[in-house]
Amino acid sequence: MEPVKVGLLGLGTVGGGTVNVLARNGEEIARRAGRALVIAKAFTRSPDKPRICDLSGIEQVTDPWQVVNDPQIAIVAELIGGTDIARELVLGAIERGKHVVTANKALIALHGNEIFARASEKGVMVAFEAAVAGGIPIIKVLREGLAGNRIEWLAGIINGTGNFILTAMRDQGRDFDDVLAEAQRLGYAEADPTFDVEGIDAAHKLTILAAIAFGIPLQFDKVYTEGITRITQEDVRYAEELGYRIKHLGIARRRENGVELRVHPCLVPARRLLANVDGVMNAVVVKGDAVGPTLYYGPGAGAEPTASAVVADLVDVVRTMTADPENRVPHLAFQPDALSDLPPLPMAAVETAYYLRLRVADRPGVLADVARILADENISIEAVIQKEPQPGQTDVPLIFLTHRVREQAFDAALARITALDSVKAPPYRIRLETLE
Ligand SMILES: NC(=O)c1ccc[n+]([C@@H]2O[C@H](COP(=O)([O-])OP(=O)(O)OC[C@H]3O[C@@H](n4cnc5c(N)ncnc54)[C@H](O)[C@@H]3O)[C@@H](O)[C@H]2O)c1
Ligand SMILES: N[C@@H](CCO)C(=O)O
Numbered sequence: 001m002e003p004v005k006v007g008l009l010g011l012g013t014v015g016g017g018t019v020n021v022l023a024r025n026g027e028e029i030a031r032r033a034g035r036a037l038v039i040a041k042a043f044t045r046s047p048d049k050p051r052i053c054d055l056s057g058i059e060q061v062t063d064p065w066q067v068v069n070d071p072q073i074a075i076v077a078e079l080i081g082g083t084d085i086a087r088e089l090v091l092g093a094i095e096r097g098k099h100v101v102t103a104n105k106a107l108i109a110l111h112g113n114e115i116f117a118r119a120s121e122k123g124v125m126v127a128f129e130a131a132v133a134g135g136i137p138i139i140k141v142l143r144e145g146l147a148g149n150r151i152e153w154l155a156g157i158i159n160g161t162g163n164f165i166l167t168a169m170r171d172q173g174r175d176f177d178d179v180l181a182e183a184q185r186l187g188y189a190e191a192d193p194t195f196d197v198e199g200i201d202a203a204h205k206l207t208i209l210a211a212i213a214f215g216i217p218l219q220f221d222k223v224y225t226e227g228i229t230r231i232t233q234e235d236v237r238y239a240e241e242l243g244y245r246i247k248h249l250g251i252a253r254r255r256e257n258g259v260e261l262r263v264h265p266c267l268v269p270a271r272r273l274l275a276n277v278d279g280v281m282n283a284v285v286v287k288g289d290a291v292g293p294t295l296y297y298g299p300g301a302g303a304e305p306t307a308s309a310v311v312a313d314l315v316d317v318v319r320t321m322t323a324d325p326e327n328r329v330p331h332l333a334f335q336p337d338a339l340s341d342l343p344p345l346p347m348a349a350v351e352t353a354y355y356l357r358l359r360v361a362d363r364p365g366v367l368a369d370v371a372r373i374l375a376d377e378n379i380s381i382e383a384v385i386q387k388e389p390q391p392g393q394t395d396v397p398l399i400f401l402t403h404r405v406r407e408q409a410f411d412a413a414l415a416r417i418t419a420l421d422s423v424k425a426p427p428y429r430i431r432l433e434t435l436e
């Protein structure tokens with residue numbers, strides 16, 4: 001049989017890794033797919049740039065439409081990123097009856113509803129395993145492996161760059177900007193790294209995971225998103241003292257009247273497996289009603305780990321391209337006309353515990369004032385740490401851990417605490433999950 005011709009858009013970290021993995025494992029991949037896969041054409045903006053891969057036998061073009069318009073190409077792999085030109089090219093490929101593989105979570109989270117609808121009309125597949133948690137096959141897990149379950153919640157470390165930074169801050173006490181620069185050099189970070197450190201990339205991924213887990217539409221604008229830039233070395237140390245680690249999590253939890261969708265730093269008990277996922281590794285815990293808690297762990301970013309998912313999607317597409325489109329696995333796990341209208345809940349309705357760091361005047365009665373405000377809002381205290389003042393300083397850090405409470409009640413207490421004369425700097429709170 002003729003090989004299946006693939007067109008690549010983008011020859012950066014993921015594109016280069018994909019060329020390498022296909023070249024190295026091509027023979028085995030053909031035995032799995034039933035046909036050989038060849039990269040016939042690749043678009044790149046700068047053909048003279050040094051690459052991590054060998055491009056012999058691949059026609060390089062500097063106009064991406066030369067890939068999308070080529071009638072010989074059956075599958076387009078979009079590895080450019082962003083939501084402008086990538087959206088045009090993906091929709092263009094679908095229009096021309098081509099299957100699409102993409103690593104682009106921003107594109108799927110923001111435009112997936114439109115893209116999947118067009119793909120279904122045209123009878124083509126859009127595969128996006130590389131878009132979430134890099135090399136971990138989490139899309140396949142949720143869409144196929146756990147299809148018998150009602151998913152109760154999932155929680156994951158789904159940004160490799162952020163976890164790499166938090167791990168280096170904890171283990172080596174290193175400076176934030178310095179570690180971010182290293183993550184960029186290693187090809188982990190997004191083109192705009194604020195997407196990593198402000199939680200936007202994780203929110204893109206959580207949008208996709210929640211849609212597939214609960215059978216709801218992709219709703220990126222409903223995800224509460226907070227990054228890791230306000231976490232200090234002190235927070236990392238106090239968390240350790242209290243028996244916790246700070247991780248940046250994406251959490252989707254089914255509640256009676258809706259779903260919680262949130263991305264934020266989180267204290268996690270140090271004994272939990274998730275608390276021990278370090279560096280660029282990602283991990284997702286999924287709790288299904290039948291299977292119970294399950295954990296998926298692996299590299300969340302980098303050239304070949306991500307290419308592993310891209311190539312698996314290429315194999316999947318080749319295996320099913322001759323199947324009746326009606327009988328393929330649905331893009332978002334549930335049939336498109338069978339999605340639920342379970343609404344994303346506002347943050348005020350979320351229930352969680354808290355770590356609260358205050359800087360207060362070193363005088364009697366301050367701890368009691370804060371404790372009284374928390375009691376007024378029915379918030380029970382789990383632990384307190386009060387530190388001695390540093391030489392020459394009149395303020396001291398005061399740390400509280402609370403029990404679970406509605407965010408609305410915590411916010412009300414926090415506003416009153418912030419207004420106290422004795423509170424000397426804006427308080428910082430980190431949510432805390434026991435993940436049970
Ligand atoms: N790097 C990773 O570890 C990783 C992991 C999973 C998913 N992703 C996703 O994969 C995609 C590619 O990421 P990457 O890390 O390979 O990026 P990269 O910057 O290394 O490569 C992107 C390629 O696309 C080209 N490109 C970018 N913007 C363009 C534009 N506007 N017009 C034309 N060409 C353009 C670049 O020249 C380059 O060849 C992104 O969607 C990213 O979110 C990356
Ligand atoms: N920038 C992303 C790439 C993988 O999606 C990360 O660090 O996780």
Ligand code: NA
Pocket residue numbers: 129130131132133134135136137138139309
């Ligand atoms: Na994946």
